[in-house]
Amino acid sequence: MELLFLGTGAGVPAKVRNVTSLALKLLEERNAVWLFDCGEATQHQILSTSLKPRKIEKIFITHLHGDHIFGLPGLLGSRSFQGGTSLLTIYGPKGIKEFIEVSLKISETHLQYPLEIIEMEEGVIFDDGQFKVEALPLDHALPSWGFRIIESDKPGTLMAEKLEAEGVFPGPHYKELKAGKSVQLDDGRIIHGPDFLGPDQKGRIVAILGDTRPCENAVHLASEADVLVHEATFSGDSSEMAHRYFHSTTLQAAEIAKKADAFKLVLTHISSRYGKADWNTLRDEARTIFPDAEIANDFLEVPVPYRSTGGASLK
Amino acid sequence: MELLFLGTGAGVPAKVRNVTSLALKLLEERNAVWLFDCGEATQHQILSTSLKPRKIEKIFITHLHGDHIFGLPGLLGSRSFQGGTSLLTIYGPKGIKEFIEVSLKISETHLQYPLEIIEMEEGVIFDDGQFKVEALPLDHALPSWGFRIIESDKPGTLMAEKLEAEGVFPGPHYKELKAGKSVQLDDGRIIHGPDFLGPDQKGRIVAILGDTRPCENAVHLASEADVLVHEATFSGDSSEMAHRYFHSTTLQAAEIAKKADAFKLVLTHISSRYGKADWNTLRDEARTIFPDAEIANDFLEVPVPYRSTGGASLK
Ligand SMILES: [Zn+2]
Ligand SMILES: [Zn+2]
Numbered sequence: 001m002e003l004l005f006l007g008t009g010a011g012v013p014a015k016v017r018n019v020t021s022l023a024l025k026l027l028e029e030r031n032a033v034w035l036f037d038c039g040e041a042t043q044h045q046i047l048s049t050s051l052k053p054r055k056i057e058k059i060f061i062t063h064l065h066g067d068h069i070f071g072l073p074g075l076l077g078s079r080s081f082q083g084g085t086s087l088l089t090i091y092g093p094k095g096i097k098e099f100i101e102v103s104l105k106i107s108e109t110h111l112q113y114p115l116e117i118i119e120m121e122e123g124v125i126f127d128d129g130q131f132k133v134e135a136l137p138l139d140h141a142l143p144s145w146g147f148r149i150i151e152s153d154k155p156g157t158l159m160a161e162k163l164e165a166e167g168v169f170p171g172p173h174y175k176e177l178k179a180g181k182s183v184q185l186d187d188g189r190i191i192h193g194p195d196f197l198g199p200d201q202k203g204r205i206v207a208i209l210g211d212t213r214p215c216e217n218a219v220h221l222a223s224e225a226d227v228l229v230h231e232a233t234f235s236g237d238s239s240e241m242a243h244r245y246f247h248s249t250t251l252q253a254a255e256i257a258k259k260a261d262a263f264k265l266v267l268t269h270i271s272s273r274y275g276k277a278d279w280n281t282l283r284d285e286a287r288t289i290f291p292d293a294e295i296a297n298d299f300l301e302v303p304v305p306y307r308s309t310g311g312a313s314l315k
Numbered sequence: 316m317e318l319l320f321l322g323t324g325a326g327v328p329a330k331v332r333n334v335t336s337l338a339l340k341l342l343e344e345r346n347a348v349w350l351f352d353c354g355e356a357t358q359h360q361i362l363s364t365s366l367k368p369r370k371i372e373k374i375f376i377t378h379l380h381g382d383h384i385f386g387l388p389g390l391l392g393s394r395s396f397q398g399g400t401s402l403l404t405i406y407g408p409k410g411i412k413e414f415i416e417v418s419l420k421i422s423e424t425h426l427q428y429p430l431e432i433i434e435m436e437e438g439v440i441f442d443d444g445q446f447k448v449e450a451l452p453l454d455h456a457l458p459s460w461g462f463r464i465i466e467s468d469k470p471g472t473l474m475a476e477k478l479e480a481e482g483v484f485p486g487p488h489y490k491e492l493k494a495g496k497s498v499q500l501d502d503g504r505i506i507h508g509p510d511f512l513g514p515d516q517k518g519r520i521v522a523i524l525g526d527t528r529p530c531e532n533a534v535h536l537a538s539e540a541d542v543l544v545h546e547a548t549f550s551g552d553s554s555e556m557a558h559r560y561f562h563s564t565t566l567q568a569a570e571i572a573k574k575a576d577a578f579k580l581v582l583t584h585i586s587s588r589y590g591k592a593d594w595n596t597l598r599d600e601a602r603t604i605f606p607d608a609e610i611a612n613d614f615l616e617v618p619v620p621y622r623s624t625g626g627a628s629l630k
Contacts, residue, residue, distance in 0.1 A: 012393045013359050019389075040389040041356035044328050066392050066422040074334075074355040074385045078327045099421040106414040107381040108457050142423055 001026060001151075001204060003227065003302040005268060006045040007037075010233045010247075011067050014272040017298055018045055019067035022208060022229060022268070024149065025051075030130065032057035036147065036208045036229075042071035043078050045298065054084035058126070060133070061092030062210025063144035069096070073103035080111045089116045091125055091135070093143045120145070136221055138212035141246040145210050148221040151203030155180070159196050166191065204304050207262070211269060213243060214252040222260035227304050230256060231269035232295075235278070236285040250282050254289035263307065268296040316341060316466075316519060318542065318617040320583060321360040322352075325548045325562075326382050329587040332613055333360055334382035337523060337544065337583070339464065340366075345445065347372035351462065351523045351544075357386035358393050360613065369399035373441070375448070376407030377525025378459035384411070388418035395426045404431045406440055406450070408458045435460070451536055453527035456561040460525050461536040466518030470495065474511050481506065519619050522577070526584060528558060529567040537575035542619050545571060546584035547610075550593070551600040565597050569604035578622065583611040 002025045009017030019039030026032050033055045035042070046053060056079060061069060072090075079088065090096065097117045104111070118125065126133040134148040158178045160170070168191065173183045177193040184190050207222040208229045222228040233247035242249045248256075250267060257265035267286060274282060279295050286293035294302070317340045324332030334354030341347050348370045350357070361368060371394060376384055387405075394403065405411065412432045419426070433440065441448040449463040473493045475485070483506065488498045492508040499505050522537040523544045537543040548562035557564045563571075565582060572580035582601060589597060594610050601608035609617070 012396050013362065013389075015362050018359075040386065041359050044333075044356050044359070047328065047330050064422050066388055066418075066424050069422060070385075070389045070418070071355065073381055074328075077381050081327050095421045098417060102413060102417040103381075103385070106410045107379050107384060109381050 001029060001206075001304040003206070003229065003266070003304065004049060004051070005266075005296040005298060005300045005302075006042055006049070007039050008268045008270055008296045008298050008300070009067075010231075010269045010271045012272070013039070013041065013067075016276070017270060017272065018042070019070075020269060021045065021071065023049075023051060023056075024206065024208070026131075027055075029151070030057070031055065034149075035059040037062055037068040037210070038071040038075055039067045040070040040074075043075045046075075048299065053079040053082050054086070056084075056088065057086070059088070059090045059092075060135075060147055060208070061090065061096055062138075062146070062208075063140060063142055064093055064095050064099070065142065065211070068210070069099060072100060073107065073109065076100070076104065076111060076115065077107070077109045080109075080113060083112075085113050087114045087116060089118065089126075091118045091120050091133075093145060094119045134221070136217040138210055138217055139215040139246065140211045140213070144212055146212070146218060146221040147208045148225070149206045149208070151205070153203045154201040156198030156200055159198060163196050201306060204306060206304055207260075211247060213246055214248055214256055218256045219260045222256060222262045225260065225262045226307065227264045227266060227302060228257050228260065228262040229266050229268055229296075232267035232282065232286065233269050233271050235274065235282055250285040251289060254286040254293055257290040257293070262290075263292065264302075265290050265293040266296050266300075266302055267293065270295065316344060316521075316619040318521070318544065318581070318619065319364060319366070320581075320611040320613060320615045320617075321357055321364070322354050323583045323585055323611045323613050323615070324382075325546075325584045325586045327587070328354070328356065328382075331591070332585060332587065333357070334386075335584060336360065336386065338364075338366060338371075339521065339523070341446075342370075344466070345372070346370065349464075350374040352377055352383040352525070353386040353390055354382045355385040355389075358390045361390075363614065368394040368397050369401070371399075371403065372401070374403070374405045374407075375462055375523070376405065376411055377461070377523075378455060378457055379408055379410050379414070380457070380526065383525070384414060387415060388422065388424065391415070391419065391426060391430065392422070392424045395424075395428060398427075400428045402429045402431060404433065404441075406433045406435050406448075408460060409434045449536070451532040453525055453532055454530040454561065455526045455528070459527055461527070461533060462523045463536040463540070464521045464523070466520070468518045469516040471513030471515055474513060478511050516621060519621060521619055522575075526562060528561055529563055529571055533571045534575045537571060537577045540575065540577045541622065542579045542581060542617060543572050543575065543577040544581050544583060544611075547582035547597065547601065548584050548586050550589065550597055565600040566604060569601040569608055572605040572608070577605075578607065579617075580605050580608040581611050581615075581617055582608065585610065 006021035007018035021042040180193040207225040230253040236251040283295040321336035322333035336357040495508040522540040545568040551566040598610040
């Protein structure tokens with residue numbers, strides 16, 4: 001599980017930062033990629049990565065501002081052109097369906113895969129046992145949403161060495177023991193799965209938030225998240241401007257991460273008023289409040305490892 | 316007057332060729348830029364040029380395929396964000412209005428300039444005395460249009476040396492002579508403007524065609540054009556495939572230029588199946604039929620000079 005930032009700018013594209021898009025790579029977990037927002041030229045950015053459009057399984061749209069959605073029609077068409085045939089599901093605010101359907105109709109784009117568009121409501125919007133996604137509204141100029149992606153806990157792995165020490169070797173018994181059952185060995189002994197299982201592996205949590213002022217729902221979504229992705233359109237001293245434009249400062253994003261007891265914070269949606277020379281300053285502002293803060297650049301990849309809870313080798 | 320190719324690929328963006336867009340720079344002529352088609356990331360391409368979005372006065376859309384229009388909503392928004400306040404007029408096929416209006420409405424993009432969208436019909440779609448634009452339908456999978464941009468002829472310039480030889484020096488008389496009138500000099504002599512004017516400067520003609528199979532209207536539009544911009548999605552030996560997909564080959568484009576007695580041909584909309592190594596071959600195919608043929612690349616600039624008709628120095 002890795003985050004790959006495809007666009008980290010605000011409002012309009014610039015040479016150094018494209019408009020917003022973020023890929024959550026779930027290749028090991030489900031051979032799929034989930035996209036969060038799709039500003040114009042997201043498909044162009046993808047050309048500079050190893051991402052395959054046909055592996056994009058879900059697209060989550062935080063809000064309908066152009067810098068977060070204008071890349072959708074082109075990406076949907078290219079996914080088809082490049083051989084995508086599997087279901088694609090798009091979750092977004094009310095209105096996203098009309099935008100996509102009109103764009104595809106007018107351009108006579110005929111997709112070679114089924115497309116499902118879900119205009120979401122607050123709460124759990126997806127849950128397949130492996131991953132659950134919750135959506136809550138934030139505080140922006142138009143309805144903007146944040147997402148909390150929760151991986152299920154995994155049962156611990158079988159302790160093969162301990163079993164071999166008991167004279168139990170790989171075979172049919174292993175599957176049952178792994179499932180936590182008890183089995184009778186050939187010599188009559190009965191052994192119990194839980195005695196040979198490592199600790200449960202707690203699933204990871206990623207919070208990805210749309211444009212917003214600081215708000216309570218941001219804290220809920222980010223609660224104990226392994227990674228929180230939060231916008232930081234403005235520097236710490238511009239809270240008045242941030243408020244006026246329904247955005248957050250670096251310091252406000254860091255406060256959210258701190259209140260939520262998140263593990264790591266990545267700042268994105270950086271205004272083009274800040275040049276290269278300012279980026280470390282922005283990051284350091286956030287670090288005064290929340291030390292494990294980073295600033296995203298286009299193509300930054302952030303791994304989301306399991307936290308070491310005694311089961312560190314389980315990945 | 317120069318053509319600046321912003322995207323020269325077909326169907327989907329590739330690293331070396333973006334999807335279609337072409338700027339006709341009319342900076343000297345009217346301090347304006349006209350855009351022809353606006354595929355996704357056209358505004359990104361513009362970031363690598365000296366073009367100013369606020370100087371874009373008109374956008375002509377040849378047809379509604381995504382690779383020709385998906386960059387429109389973003390460019391319209393950015394033109395506003397970057398301070399554009401003057402009228403922008405978009406000419407396009409029926410349907411373009413719905414696409415633009417829905418995109419702007421859904422994204423709550425509020426433009427700071429008046430936007431006029433004209434769903435064109437065959438014939439003269441613009442004429443302000445300086446430039447006239449004619450549109451005719453071509454032969455593509457959906458309605459596709461070609462444009463003929465015609466500059467008005469200019470009266471010749473005053474032959475200052477000849478006047479000075481007659482003892483007439485710069486002053487009020489010059490304006491009247493230039494307008495073709497007769498004037499009486501202080502010494503009583505009457506001289507006639509036409510005797511001191513160079514030959515009329517024939518206006519330039521540029522033909523810019525949307526995706527199409529070879530067709531008669533292409534020849535009409537390109538008739539004696541100074542520059543013809545024609546698609547060449549396929550190589551000369553792929554006429555069957557070109558026909559099936561409603562496109563043209565290099566040889567077919569060259570035939571149109573020849574029949575039209577155009578002055579120069581620029582091939583664009585090159586399929587990504589052809590790599591760098593093939594481009595000269597494609598060009599040379601066209602040259603077997605029409606020698607003054609070029610192949611466009613992204614950011615190629617093609618000047619459109621006045622043809623030398625004895626008034627070469629008039630530019
Ligand atoms: Zn935004
Ligand atoms: Zn095309």
